[in-house]
Amino acid sequence: MTSYLLDTNAFSMALTDDPRLPKRAYTRMREADCLAVSVISFYEIGQKVRAGKWPEMAAYVRRLEQRAGSDGFDLIPLTATACLTASMLDWRHRDPFDRMIAAVALLETLPVISSDRAFDRIGIERHWST
Numbered sequence: 132m133t134s135y136l137l138d139t140n141a142f143s144m145a146l147t148d149d150p151r152l153p154k155r156a157y158t159r160m161r162e163a164d165c166l167a168v169s170v171i172s173f174y175e176i177g178q179k180v181r182a183g184k185w186p187e188m189a190a191y192v193r194r195l196e197q198r199a200g201s202d203g204f205d206l207i208p209l210t211a212t213a214c215l216t217a218s219m220l221d222w223r224h225r226d227p228f229d230r231m232i233a234a235v236a237l238l239e240t241l242p243v244i245s246s247d248r249a250f251d252r253i254g255i256e257r258h259w260s261t
Contacts, residue, residue, distance in 0.1 A: 134165035138245035139172040153260035167205040171231040
């Protein structure tokens with residue numbers, strides 16, 4: 132069974148059929164048995180829409196959970212273990228959203244579909260264009 136955790140950017144690209152999503156990442160997503168998203172991505176999207184930093188997602192934010200469900204994404208809830216793992220990661224990366232996604236990937240032993248090379252520094256298997 133092939134499963135992946137999508138980071139927030141990959142998730143948003145999948146939802147919006149963004150043509151910038153690399154063909155290789157799209158193919159992996161299409162052929163996967165399971166695509167998962169940490170619910171922290173919902174918070175990240177909402178925060179950025181509210182702050183005016185991600186206007187492209189404003190049209191999706193109100194129905195994000197329903198859309199994710201209808202598109203077949205498995206939602207991974209936040210847990211105390213994930214929060215503690217994220218806070219204790221020996222990783223200089225300060226983005227709290229990426230830290231939570233990394234913790235979920237490690238705890239669930241899921242490779243990540245992400246353009247962010249920072250995940251490579253802590254041994255998380257990452258897929259994008261290569």
